Amino acid sequence: MNTNDILEILTKNINEVIGTSISSVTPEMSLRELGANSVDRADILMQTMSDLNVRLSMVEFAAAKNVGDIAAIFHNHLASDSQ
């Protein structure tokens, strides 16, 4: 699975949780600018973890500034899991 696949999953979950209808979230967008509050953010991350069948601590996303960073964190975890 590559980062674009993960971005697609994130887009789906962002739209579901926040109620947006974005066709494609770009990596530069932040969840905050999309309108997510803290619990929305947790919802989006939890749903994405479920979709990707991974379990990460929320703290691992603390430094993520935008959706691209979030996707990269997921991608790195998946890549290290597969090794």
Add this chain to the structure above:
Amino acid sequence: MTLNKNSSSIFSLKLIREEEESLTAWLCLSKKTLLELEQSMFDWIHPEEKSTADRLTFPKRKISYLLGRYSAKRALAEINPTSLKKIFVGEGVFNHPLLHGTVSKELQISIAHTKEVGAALIFNEAQPMAIDIESNDGEHSSTIESQLTPIEKDFLKHQWSSTFGINPYPWIWTAKEALGKVLKTGLTTPMSLFLIKELEVEDSFIKATYENFPQYKVLSFLWNEIIVSIVLPKKTKMILLEAH
């Protein structure tokens, strides 16, 4: 404690501490649509705030931004009603709100929002405070529960009472988030560090203390099915009075 009002409520918070002069903080809770906010904004919005709002593309972000500023200005109006458009609610490096242009440099602000409800707390920096709010509908309960430690789940199971009329999961989220705000770390700090120690009903509030931050407590109440949690120094007594 359940307080029910229409679209906005202003409260004065009398803060009493032994051997100290009492202080007053101001709280505004507002329920507004984006249209209502945009129609009223020219009465209170600072040019920098307007410029920021104009750049916000997504409606949910725009409403949260304007709700926070509107609630802040309404609370500030209790202190000085004539210069609201000269006060700018900006942000610090941790996205924490900062007041610019107030007469007193000691004034601090905490902002929260959920759905179409905004909250702003204006207080003197001598008594650090913060606020968080969440809907009592329990929409996010399963996510919140997944973030709790087994000890916390057990704690809520045994200490929480249905007579509180408040859903425990959004409540504990507001208690933790408000603590994160007063510490200016937000939830970038592991939530498990914000462990609740004790819980009781005091003066119509749900009062809780923290295991790892004994200098603070949180007082919570319900407003129009919105859980409101205010963190303040543990030894400070708070009397909440509805101004209008």
